Amino acid sequence: MSSGFITPFSVIMLVAGCTFAIRSMPFALFGGGKEVPPIITALGEMLPPAVIAILVVYCLKSVSLVTAPHGLPEFIAVGIVAILHIWKRNNLLSIGGGTLVYMVLVQIVF
């Protein structure tokens, strides 16, 4: 069976519903003062860095290394975001600076 056509509205409602379900989960499951199973606690601690790493890969998934400009704009801009962030730890500066550099790179340089 094909998944068929999903309207943008239902996609939004699905994501909104899932998001609320996740946020209310601890209240539904552990509201009665029950112990949180250790495996859940452990996954909850370990999973976020892994998921964020996958999302970084997700953002860069369409970058081609074999065709020009060989992913150079992306690598330079990611590098700048990283350097800015390690240096200043200021979210706005890192995201704003990196995005600006990337826009200049794809529009003017490459």
Place this chain on the structure above:
Amino acid sequence: MTTKKEILKYAFIQTLPVLFGYLFMGIAFGILLEEAGYNFFWAFFISLTVYSGSMQFVLIGMLGGGMGIISMIVLTFSVQCRHIFYGLSFIEKFKAMGKRGWYMIFSLTDETYSLLCGMKIPEELDKKKVFLAVAVLDQSYWVIGCTLGGIMGSLIGFDTTGIDFAMTALFVVIFIEQWYSFHSHLPALVGIGCGTASLLVFGPGAFILPALIGSVCLLLLLKNTIVKEEDSQEVCQ
């Protein structure tokens, strides 16, 4: 009893850092969404109902179609799973807020969570009302930012090519923050490894789900090593 005004004033000052962050990221989201073909009504609607920074950016990709329902649900749960642990710190407090507690649960974003955790609310202010005011202010900044971005996206005359990099930059920043806050870098490395391997094997269209499943399995296998490396620190309090 303190007045509404005092509570609002206190909450406003507390939320100032979030104000700038949310306006900026909200505008970036609104512009991207407009570029994807959805005007500011959509940005308003999404920021009102979904209300999640990182997930809304991922959602833009989903709107384009091509992803199955199961993949969407799994992806949403994976991106948002950290929220499960935010709620754990507030079970009793939100319960005591009655109906308003439902809104608190809905609006518990990363930023609101960190504010609620970090605030030293003065004795004379009603704690529950301050909580609610902080949550409502934060979401209103976000909704205003997203809607504004949608409007700007349709008006902007200059070339916005490449502005979508804001999303990549956001995740890189979160990645670095996670890297610092964790003693063990294994989870981050597992994510990079599984993500890249899965991308090479399954291609850009279908790599997320295998990457997530692979990561969960690997993390469970490595659990003892990671937990040993991690100091038993308490989150929030």
